[in-house]
Each structure stands twice: as C-alpha cells, then as structure tokens.
Amino acid sequence: MLEIRTTCRSCSSPELELVLNLGEMPLSDALVTPEEYAKGEDRYGLTVVFCRRCCLMQIKETVEAEVLFGADYPYYSSFSDYLLQHSRENALQLIERQKLSGASLVVELASNDGYLLKNFQEKGIPVLGIDPAPGPAAAAEKIGVPTLCEFFDSEMARRLRSEGKRADVIVANNVMAHIPDLNDFVEGMSILLKEDGICTVENPYVKDLIENCEFDTIYHEHQCYHSVTAVSQLFARHGLTLFDVEHLPIHGGSLRYYGGPNQEAGEAVKRYLAEEEAAGLTSFDYYRDFGQRVESIKTELIRLLRGLKAEGKRIAAYGAAAKGSTLTNYTGVDHELLDFVVDRNVHKQGLYMPGIGVPIRPVEALVEEMPDYVLILAWNFKDEILRQQAEYTGKGGQWIVPIPYPAVLETVETTSQP
Numbered sequence: 211m212l213e214i215r216t217t218c219r220s221c222s223s224p225e226l227e228l229v230l231n232l233g234e235m236p237l238s239d240a241l242v243t244p245e246e247y248a249k250g251e252d253r254y255g256l257t258v259v260f261c262r263r264c265c266l267m268q269i270k271e272t273v274e275a276e277v278l279f280g281a282d283y284p285y286y287s288s289f290s291d292y293l294l295q296h297s298r299e300n301a302l303q304l305i306e307r308q309k310l311s312g313a314s315l316v317v318e319l320a321s322n323d324g325y326l327l328k329n330f331q332e333k334g335i336p337v338l339g340i341d342p343a344p345g346p347a348a349a350a351e352k353i354g355v356p357t358l359c360e361f362f363d364s365e366m367a368r369r370l371r372s373e374g375k376r377a378d379v380i381v382a383n384n385v386m387a388h389i390p391d392l393n394d395f396v397e398g399m400s401i402l403l404k405e406d407g408i409c410t411v412e413n414p415y416v417k418d419l420i421e422n423c424e425f426d427t428i429y430h431e432h433q434c435y436h437s438v439t440a441v442s443q444l445f446a447r448h449g450l451t452l453f454d455v456e457h458l459p460i461h462g463g464s465l466r467y468y469g470g471p472n473q474e475a476g477e478a479v480k481r482y483l484a485e486e487e488a489a490g491l492t493s494f495d496y497y498r499d500f501g502q503r504v505e506s507i508k509t510e511l512i513r514l515l516r517g518l519k520a521e522g523k524r525i526a527a528y529g530a531a532a533k534g535s536t537l538t539n540y541t542g543v544d545h546e547l548l549d550f551v552v553d554r555n556v557h558k559q560g561l562y563m564p565g566i567g568v569p570i571r572p573v574e575a576l577v578e579e580m581p582d583y584v585l586i587l588a589w590n591f592k593d594e595i596l597r598q599q600a601e602y603t604g605k606g607g608q609w610i611v612p613i614p615y616p617a618v619l620e621t622v623e624t625t626s627q628p
C-alpha cells in the first residue's frame with residue numbers, strides 16, 4: 211500500500227536531496243466518521259526531496275491511487291465560485307485559441323464533477339471526461355458530461371485511439387501532481403493527441419510554494435511540485451514540446467503549461483527557463499531554508515492560537531481542504547484549539563478532519579455560533595470566503611490567515627473581486 215521511492219519520479223536519477231520531512235501524516239482527503247476517528251487512522255511518512263538532475267521537487271512516499279482516490283473521495287470542484295469562473299474562462303480561451311467546433315474533441319483528465327467540460331458542451335463541442343473517483347464522476351454524468359470512471363494511462367490512451375478517439379485538446383488541471391507514473395501519464399497524452407492537438411496542464415507552481423511557504427499544499431495526493439524546468443524535460447521525453455506557459459493566481463500561484471507534438475518553445479517558455487535558473491530553482495540551495503521557514507510558521511501559529519485560547523476566545527476554521535489537513539496535523543492545531551471547521555461541500559459535512567478530531571459543519575454555523583476567530587484553512591480562496599461571510603465579519607468576527615505567515619487580518623475587504 212505504501213511505496214518509498216529512491217529514484218526520481220520523472221528522470222529516475224537517484225540524486226535526491228532531502229528538503230523537508232513532515233513526519234507521519236494521515237491522508238489529507240480521508241475525512242473520517244467520529245467512530246473511525248475514535249479507532250485511530252492510518253498515517254504515512256511525508257518526505258519532500260529535490261532531484262538534482264531534472265530539478266523536480268517531489269515526495270518519496272507513494273500511497274496506492276485506489277486508496278487516495280477511492281469511493282469516498284470528497285473533493286468536488288464545483289464548490290468554489292472562483293474556480294468555476296476560472297474554469298469557464300479557461301474553456302472559452304481554448305475554444306478561441308484552437309478554433310474548436312462541433313467536429314473537435316476535448317478530453318479532460320481528472321474531470322471531477324464536470325465543472326470545466328460543461329462549458330465546452332454548452333458551445334456544442336464534444337467532450338470526454340476521465341476521472342477515477344466515483345462520486346465526482348457520477349455528478350458529472352448527472353449533468354450530462356460523459357465520463358469514464360477510470361485512471362488515465364497510456365494503455366487507456368491506446369484503447370481510446372483504437373476506438374477512433376483522438377483529442378484536439380487535452381486538459382489536465384491539478385492532476386499531474388497526483389500521478390505516481392508521471393512518464394506513463396504524459397505518454398498517454400501524447401498518444402491521445404491529434405497531430406495538431408495540444409494539451410494544457412495546470413499545477414501549483416513550486417516557486418510560489420517555496421517563496422510563499424505554502425507547505426500545506428504538500429500531501430500524499432501531491433507527489434510532485436512542478437517547475438517549467440522539470441515539465442519541459444518531462445514533455446520532451448514523450449515527444450511533446452512545451453510551447454507556452456502562463457502564470458495564474460489560483461491555488462496560491464499556478465502555472466498553465468501548453469504542450470503539443472508539433473510545436474516550438476515560445477518566448478514565455480524561454481523566459482521562464484532563464485528566470486528559474488537565475489532565481490536558483492535549478493539548484494538545491496534554493497530549497498535549503500524552506501524547512502526552517504515552515505517550522506517558524508508552526509511555532510507562530512501555535513503561539514497565536516494558544517494565546518487566544520488563554521484569553522477565553524473561541525476559534526473555528528474555514529475550509530476542510532486537503533491543505534488544511536497538512537497544516538493542522540503538522541502544526542498540532544487540533545480539537546483543543548478549534549471548535550469546528552465549516553465547509554460548503556455537503557459531502558464533507560458531518561465528518562471529521564483527518565487526524566485532529568474536529569467536526570465539519572455547514573458554513574452557516576459561523577453566524578449561528580459566532581466564534582471569535584476563524585482560521586482560514588482554504589486561504590487560496592480567502593477573498594471569495596470573506597465576501598461570502600460579510601455577515602460574520604459585520605457582527606465582529608475576526609479572521610486569521612496561516613500562510614504565508616500567521617496573522618489576524620486587520621481590515622477585511624468584503625467587496626474586492628476574485
């Protein structure tokens with residue numbers, strides 16, 4: 211069930227340097243019933259390393275995909291308005307850029323509940339979703355997005371191709387980090403693309419992760435933390451050229467990579483490669499003090515929350531996010547500090563956050579209970595959450611952000627756009 215890697219997930223080099231050891235952690239999306247929590251949960255090591263050869267940051271531990279993304283996988287993309295808007299813009303841009311029509315095919319890997327593909331469908335463009343998590347895949351089918359509930363790999367790509375299916379566009383957003391066999395996944399994309407097809411891949415950017423100390427985005431589902439340097443080599447190994455890159459603010463800072471079989475690296479790719487080298491991302495030194503900075507977030511967060519508790523304050527949290535699990539479990543923020551967590555996702559409500567015994571409730575609980583402070587675990591959606599929770603703020607509720615450094619928000623702007 212657990213495999214520990216000794217070689218790089220991308221280039222197979224054994225030159226892996228230790229960046230950070232987060233210790234034994236529960237699985238971030240393995241939300242538990244109160245009974246399961248009482249029995250105790252499985253924990254797995256979580257060790258971050260850097261590959262000196264291809265510069266890919268990654269974790270050493272591989273938890274079986276069936277365990278990570280099985281029947282109870284609770285992540286549904288459609289609970290963030292901002293993500294829905296971001297995805298719609300992504301779809302409209304691709305339709306324009308690739309001149310997609312009723313004769314095209316858009317395939318999405320990790321299509322979740324159909325949040326993105328429905329935008330293509332609305333414009334009459336044929337789509338195919340692929341997602342191994344049964345709950346989200348069923349939700350997609352329910353809104354009419356055809357979805358194969360399977361893991362995508364090169365074998366599946368060959369099968370689809372033999373059925374006459376080839377893609378004009380493959381979208382793989384926030385999935386490449388989740389794949390244990392990275393090379394086989396990219397090979398699959400390469401097989402499934404038409405000669406003039408393109409793939410677009412979105413992932414949190416390792417530079418933002420390191421510089422903003424977003425250590426909580428490290429968990430077992432995220433096996434790799436990509437850079438342009440690492441992705442260009444990975445694509446090239448499978449006959450795809452990375453030809454464009456865009457920086458996006460979502461999820462704490464992400465990159466959208468564009469690849470295709472018959473393309474040439476454009477200016478943005480060249481600029482990013484040069485900038486990554488100049489910033490030092492290609493050398494282990496860049497990652498050396500990350501662990502110390504993470505440690506100081508832990509110390510400060512605990513100091514802040516314990517201080518508030520000592521003053522008799524009540525603290526809740528917002529967002530039963532996977533990253534919230536890493537943050538709380540690593541820092542030791544548990545049910546003694548947090549009364550409850552709220553989340554809009556109905557599939558998460560009624561369960562407990564992994565490892566810390568904190569119940570998940572509907573977001574209305576904030577105004578009903580009026581805790582003095584709310585720790586924003588889904589800090590990547592801070593603006594959206596603050597706008598939505600104007601009533602809690604208006605009644606005197608206060609907010610704490612943990613990342614990039616723990617702080618109580620002094621002024622809360624509730625009208626800004628995402």
Ligand code: JHZ
Nearest residue numbers: 285289290384529530531532533553554555588591594
């Ligand atoms: P969210 C996810 O990670 C899932 P997570 C995944 N592991 C991935 O790769 C990354 O994103 C990139 C809730 N919420 O999306 C919804 C509200 O309740 O930041 C979610 O449960 N109200 C595949 O899980 C959670 O917060 C709201 O208004 O760390 C956010 O989780 C909003 C906006 C969100 O990421």
